Amino acid sequence: EAQVTQNPRYLITVTGKKLTVTCSQNMNHEYMSWYRQDPGLGLRQIYYSMNVEVTDKGDVPEGYKVSRKEKRNFPLILESPSPNQTSLYFCASSPGALPFEQYFGPGTRLTVT
Amino acid sequence: KNEVEQSPQNLTAQEGEFITINCSYSVGISALHWLQQHPGGGIVSLFMLSSGKKKHGRLIATINIQEKHSSLHITASHPRDSAVYICAVSFGYDMRFGAGTRLTVKP
Numbered sequence: 740e741a742q743v744t745q746n747p748r749y750l751i752t753v754t755g756k757k758l759t760v761t762c763s764q765n766m767n768h769e770y771m772s773w774y775r776q777d778p779g780l781g782l783r784q785i786y787y788s789m790n791v792e793v794t795d796k797g798d799v800p801e802g803y804k805v806s807r808k809e810k811r812n813f814p815l816i817l818e819s820p821s822p823n824q825t826s827l828y829f830c831a832s833s834p835g836a837l838p839f840e841q842y843f844g845p846g847t848r849l850t851v852t
Numbered sequence: 853k854n855e856v857e858q859s860p861q862n863l864t865a866q867e868g869e870f871i872t873i874n875c876s877y878s879v880g881i882s883a884l885h886w887l888q889q890h891p892g893g894g895i896v897s898l899f900m901l902s903s904g905k906k907k908h909g910r911l912i913a914t915i916n917i918q919e920k921h922s923s924l925h926i927t928a929s930h931p932r933d934s935a936v937y938i939c940a941v942s943f944g945y946d947m948r949f950g951a952g953t954r955l956t957v958k959p
Contacts, residue, residue: 772947782938782949789945797946829895837942838883838902843895 741766743844745830751850752820760815760847762830770833771813772797772841773805775826782829788813789836820851855879858939858950865957871926873953875939884922886913887938889952895938898924929957 743764752758764771772787774797784797788807802824804816813832817824828847833839857876865871875884886898899906899913901922906913910933912925926933934957939950 770945774947774949779951781951782940784947787945795945798948827893831895836945837947838885838900840897840900841885841947842897843887846893846895848893 741842743830743832743842745828745844745847747847748845749848751852753852754821755819758817758820758849760817760828760830760849762813762815762844763811764813764832764842765811766832766834766842767810768832768842769810769835770837770839771807772831773803773813773815774829774831775799775824776829776846777826785815785828820849822851825849825851854950855948856939856941856950858937858953860953861951862954863956865929865955867930867957867959869929869957871929871933871955871957873924873937873939873955875922875924875950877920877922877939877941877948879941879943879948881941881943883942884915885940885942885947886922886924887940889936889938891935898937926955929955931957931959933957 746761773785774782776782786805788794830844831841833841883902910927915922936952938952
C-alpha cells in the first residue's frame with residue numbers, strides 16, 4: 740500500500756531534550772516536506788527536500804533540522820525543543836517538485852513542556 | 853494579509869444541501885490544491901488544478917487564474933463530508949495554506 744508513515748504519532752517531552760520524528764514513504768517520491776499545524780495559523784512549511792542530499796528552508800525553519808540521506812526517509816530533528824514547538828506535524832511527499840499532488844502522513848502530535 | 857484567504861471559516865449545512873467554499877490568493881502560483889482534513893487529523897489531497905474545473909464524485913473544484921480565485925463545491929452534501937477543507941497554493945518548491953473551512957453537515 741502506497742503510504743507515508745510517521746513515528747511517533749504522539750510525543751510528550753521536556754524542554755531541551757533532543758528528539759527526532761521520522762518520516763518514510765514507499766512511493767519512490769523525490770519531493771518531501773515537513774509542515775506544522777497550529778490553531779489559528781493553519782499549516783506552515785518547515786523544510787522541504789527536492790531529492791537526496793538536497794534540502795531547503797520553508798517558512799518556519801527556526802529550531803528544526805532535517806536530513807535526506809535516503810530517498811525514502813526525511814527525519815525532522817529538534818535539537819533543543821521549546822514549548823513554542825508544541826504542534827501537530829505532518830510529513831508529505833510527492834513524485835516531483837510542486838505542482839504535484841502531495842501525500843500526507845498521519846501526523847505527529849508533539850507536546851513540549 | 854495572508855497569501856491565501858478562505859471563506860467562510862465555518863459552515864453548517866443540512867444533509868443534501870449544495871455547498872460552496874471559496875479561496876482567494878494573492879501570489880503567482882503553479883497550482884492550487886484542495887485538501888480535506890477529517891476530525892482524526894489525517895489530510896487527504898482532493899484536487900490539484902492549474903486551470904478550469906475538475907470533478908470527482910460529488911466534489912467539483914474550479915479555478916479562475918485571472919481573478920486568483922477558486923471554489924470547491926459539494927453537491928448533495930452528506931454528514932460524512934464533515935471535515936476541514938483547506939485551500940493551498942504551490943509555487944516553485946513552496947506551498948502556502950489557507951486557514952481552512954470547518955464544514956459540519958447535519959443529518
